Amino acid sequence: MNIEISKQSATPLYVQLNEQIRLLIHRGALKPDDAMPTVRTLAVQLKINANTVARVYRDLQRDGLLRLQRGIGTFVAQSVAEQALNQEDYRMIRHKALALIKDCNQAGLRVGELKQLIATLWKEVADEG
Amino acid sequence: MNIEISKQSATPLYVQLNEQIRLLIHRGALKPDDAMPTVRTLAVQLKINANTVARVYRDLQRDGLLRLQRGIGTFVAQSVAEQALNQEDYRMIRHKALALIKDCNQAGLRVGELKQLIATLWKEVADEG
Amino acid sequence: MNIEISKQSATPLYVQLNEQIRLLIHRGALKPDDAMPTVRTLAVQLKINANTVARVYRDLQRDGLLRLQRGIGTFVAQSVAEQALNQEDYRMIRHKALALIKDCNQAGLRVGELKQLIATLWKEVADEG
Amino acid sequence: MNIEISKQSATPLYVQLNEQIRLLIHRGALKPDDAMPTVRTLAVQLKINANTVARVYRDLQRDGLLRLQRGIGTFVAQSVAEQALNQEDYRMIRHKALALIKDCNQAGLRVGELKQLIATLWKEVADEG
DNA sequence: GTGGTCTAGACCACG
DNA sequence: GTGGTCTAGACCACT
Numbered sequence: 287m288n289i290e291i292s293k294q295s296a297t298p299l300y301v302q303l304n305e306q307i308r309l310l311i312h313r314g315a316l317k318p319d320d321a322m323p324t325v326r327t328l329a330v331q332l333k334i335n336a337n338t339v340a341r342v343y344r345d346l347q348r349d350g351l352l353r354l355q356r357g358i359g360t361f362v363a364q365s366v367a368e369q370a371l372n373q374e375d376y377r378m379i380r381h382k383a384l385a386l387i388k389d390c391n392q393a394g395l396r397v398g399e400l401k402q403l404i405a406t407l408w409k410e411v412a413d414e415g
Numbered sequence: 416m417n418i419e420i421s422k423q424s425a426t427p428l429y430v431q432l433n434e435q436i437r438l439l440i441h442r443g444a445l446k447p448d449d450a451m452p453t454v455r456t457l458a459v460q461l462k463i464n465a466n467t468v469a470r471v472y473r474d475l476q477r478d479g480l481l482r483l484q485r486g487i488g489t490f491v492a493q494s495v496a497e498q499a500l501n502q503e504d505y506r507m508i509r510h511k512a513l514a515l516i517k518d519c520n521q522a523g524l525r526v527g528e529l530k531q532l533i534a535t536l537w538k539e540v541a542d543e544g
Numbered sequence: 545m546n547i548e549i550s551k552q553s554a555t556p557l558y559v560q561l562n563e564q565i566r567l568l569i570h571r572g573a574l575k576p577d578d579a580m581p582t583v584r585t586l587a588v589q590l591k592i593n594a595n596t597v598a599r600v601y602r603d604l605q606r607d608g609l610l611r612l613q614r615g616i617g618t619f620v621a622q623s624v625a626e627q628a629l630n631q632e633d634y635r636m637i638r639h640k641a642l643a644l645i646k647d648c649n650q651a652g653l654r655v656g657e658l659k660q661l662i663a664t665l666w667k668e669v670a671d672e673g
Numbered sequence: 674m675n676i677e678i679s680k681q682s683a684t685p686l687y688v689q690l691n692e693q694i695r696l697l698i699h700r701g702a703l704k705p706d707d708a709m710p711t712v713r714t715l716a717v718q719l720k721i722n723a724n725t726v727a728r729v730y731r732d733l734q735r736d737g738l739l740r741l742q743r744g745i746g747t748f749v750a751q752s753v754a755e756q757a758l759n760q761e762d763y764r765m766i767r768h769k770a771l772a773l774i775k776d777c778n779q780a781g782l783r784v785g786e787l788k789q790l791i792a793t794l795w796k797e798v799a800d801e802g
Numbered sequence: 803g804t805g806g807t808c809t810a811g812a813c814c815a816c817g
Numbered sequence: 818g819t820g821g822t823c824t825a826g827a828c829c830a831c832t
Contacts, residue, residue, distance in 0.1 A: 357831035
């Protein structure tokens with residue numbers, strides 16, 4: 287399932303997990319009607335509490351990305367199909383991100399600074415149009 | 416001074432501010448012996464509590480990036496000179512980051528997903544080499 | 545049979561079904577000795593699990609509204625005759641409820657708020673007299 | 674503050690509380706920028722757990738009805754002004770609801786049946802247009 | 803065994 | 818002292 291969570295990060299666990307699943311869905315690694323791991327299974331796997339996983343699943347259901355079925359399980363929603371990137375796009379993004387990361391590493395920037403830079407630039411781009 | 420903080424972000428204010436100042440120092444926008452705004456000034460400017468700013472200044476002093484002089488003010492440490500990127504490097508990083516952001520925007524990725532991707536890839540790169 | 549269940553509702557399925565059948569009985573749509581659909585039939589129709597339907601039938605038998613005859617089927621109890629509203633009364637209640645709902649709709653109240661209001665007022669009325 | 678919760682109800686506590694606050698806001702009993710009771714205060718008052726209150730506040734913030742300020746408190750959002758019923762409308766709705774409740778009482782309908790009837794009729798009205 | 807609600811209580815970020 | 822996150826664990830609704 288390839289999900290990883292850092293307990294050290296300043297970013298709350300439930301946000302990390304949320305974004306991670308969103309990404310998996312958007313890049314097509316998770317497809318409509320795919321079964322998600324059960325709440326408890328994923329909790330064990332990530333070594334976090336089941337409530338935290340449940341909260342993320344609930345949030346993602348609210349946003350239309352997952353479908354929770356009591357007594358059955360959790361599935362990727364169908365509405366998600368339109369949002370998926372094509373493999374090409376994702377590979378390019380990943381490639382560029384990797385290059386950027388290597389540059390930062392070499393330049394002595396820490397990951398936090400890069401994230402902060404991205405947050406700032408993202409806002410600039412958004413504000414401009 | 417060009418510092419911005421988002422109260423909506425899941426990232427704690429003090430982390431955002433910390434990383435932002437680090438970045439300004441590393442990219443050379445803040446140079447050794449430059450005077451930082453006073454705790455209160457910055458607090459007012461960012462509309463956050465002075466304690467939060469003070470905490471960040473303290474943390475950055477502990478890490479050797481700032482120099483607090485009681486009764487006088489706060490200054491960028493001199494030891495910092497070595498860590499500064501040359502303008503060339505920073506401009507390149509910024510440029511690549513902007514391109515990446517535009518790609519993500521076009522592909523429909525949210526800023527959180529990009530940050531998460533970067534966190535994941537950063538970890539991969541670090542673990543490999 | 546005209547029974548509908550909402551899987552989205554916060555109200556448990558078994559409560560919804562219970563109340564729905566009670567209402568059908570009280571308003572005279574179901575009369576003494578009428579045959580209820582079999583557990584399985586109703587389960588299929590409502591797209592819920594047969595156990596859930598069975599539980600409701602059992603509860604309603606306990607309350608004297610249904611009569612379960614093993615190997616034959618489920619029937620509306622005869623004792624129920626006394627409780628039936630006359631058609632006049634039911635039509636009036638339905639009419640008033642419809643008017644109320646339209647008002648709420650126009651006023652921008654959501655169904656949950658109306659239900660909550662009714663729960664609150666019902667309690668007030670009960671407590672007073 | 675006039676909020677009441679029933680621990681017996683089949684409706685989850687957090688839904689009851691959510692709807693109750695929504696109603697107070699819509700009918701104008703809570704106005705923009707009014708301070709809500711603190712999470713812990715309301716929890717004590719209602720004799721429920723603070724997490725449950727916090728969840729409701731969070732949900733209502735997401736829906737734009739409340740504004741949560743860490744370290745300060747919780748306030749009614751300003752965007753809410755447009756949604757408020759005028760007193761006239763609310764009084765009428767309340768009046769009609771009371772009349773309906775009395776009719777049901779007299780006719781021997783239980784509160785659950787009335788709620789179910791309303792849910793059903795509401796859906797009919799919504800589906801028709 | 804699946805998701806859902808609720809509790810009690812610890813610890814953190816912020817003012 | 819305020820809201821926010823996380824845990825551990827109980828009990829419920831549903832399949």
